[in-house]
Amino acid sequence: MQDDTKEKLLNHAERLFAEKGIAATSIRDLTQATGVNIASVNYHFGSKRGLVDQVLERRIIPLNQARTERLQLVLKTAAVAGERPLTEDLLRALIEPTFEFAATLPESRYFLEMVSRAMSGPDAQVRDIFLQHFKPLFQLVYAAMHKALPELPHAVLLMRLHFSVGALHSSMQMIGEQEPLLGAQMETGNSSAIVEMLLPFLSSGMQAPYTV
């Protein structure tokens, strides 16, 4: 139980943050659930905020790395072929790694719930952790999508990307929560099924006619 403690704390913190929220999870809750001493959080992470940072960045950094690589692959392939990248390929490069990454985790629902809430929650410091790592990716997505849809005005493209990110994160929450929010018979177990529904929805939305 040396630095095994640190990883156990990270795992239980992720679960509790997803289940009860960060603000409502006390250090006592966490250390008791993990089965370690109360002082271990401050020893390993310095403070509760230091713990929150590491819990979030442990997922956000490799996830956005995978998304970035997939995007660059799509861009490179299109450039080699001398063609525009396809809207749906770009959306897939952004979205699919999310659920592929989740599938590598023992309890993916906690990761999905926690990360999706980091973006929309009321805690500005938590939002900043999310945004700090998401902004460069979003710039890349914007530039790539502009190549796919060069006729779209800047403001329209920007807004539609925001809508897409919003729908993606609401999907992450839908899968994360055990019970579906609305519509009792929704099949949330198979996350790839949700991706295959989300992609044509967003792809059509991105390419919708627009009015100036």
Place this chain on the structure above:
Amino acid sequence: MQDDTKEKLLNHAERLFAEKGIAATSIRDLTQATGVNIASVNYHFGSKRGLVDQVLERRIIPLNQARTERLQLVLKTAAVAGERPLTEDLLRALIEPTFEFAATLPESRYFLEMVSRAMSGPDAQVRDIFLQHFKPLFQLVYAAMHKALPELPHAVLLMRLHFSVGALHSSMQMIGEQEPLLGAQMETGNSSAIVEMLLPFLSSGMQAPYTV
């Protein structure tokens, strides 16, 4: 300062809940910001939870009432004409009242932020308040959209409605927050402009081709 206190508490609570979150807003914060006595929250609302209920329901109930009336109007008009309702008309009936209602409030951003977060936040009791009032509306939306798009399989229609609600709520947050999340030059001031961008995006998404 009789029952004027109650309304002042509701207004300041809405603002603080939007700015810092419900869990992070203490009764001391609230009564101090409002300029009233600490005990007044328990006198007027029984408990903090009672305050939260009233702060949320004060907005959610009339908003969903307006949405329901607009939906029923679209359905009735289509029925009289003997035609299917239009997808975009139904989406507009769901979305437009949100921002019309916001425009009647002195500080609409607090309402938009607070309500949109109630749905996606980690507090199950708060989510239940939102869902309790949203579920009947969602059933109506589903039935109406099934008339507009009868060829869509149940699971696809249900999922696309979830995507649309997710995009709507992320838009509410975008407008609510003073600084745009991503893309520094986004114009969030004019909320009707966002609605006019959201509608064709979602309308195209709802009518996208689908693969079984």
Place this chain on the structure above:
DNA sequence: GTCTATAGATTGATAGAC
């Protein structure tokens, strides 16, 4: 309806022994 005072529980963080 408003106020003071306070109870009783819980919080994040740390000092110091082992």
Place this chain on the structure above:
DNA sequence: GTCTATCAATCTATAGAC
């Protein structure tokens, strides 16, 4: 690295005077 013990601050809620 782990533990106990504890501090100082904060929390919700309430009792009781006015």
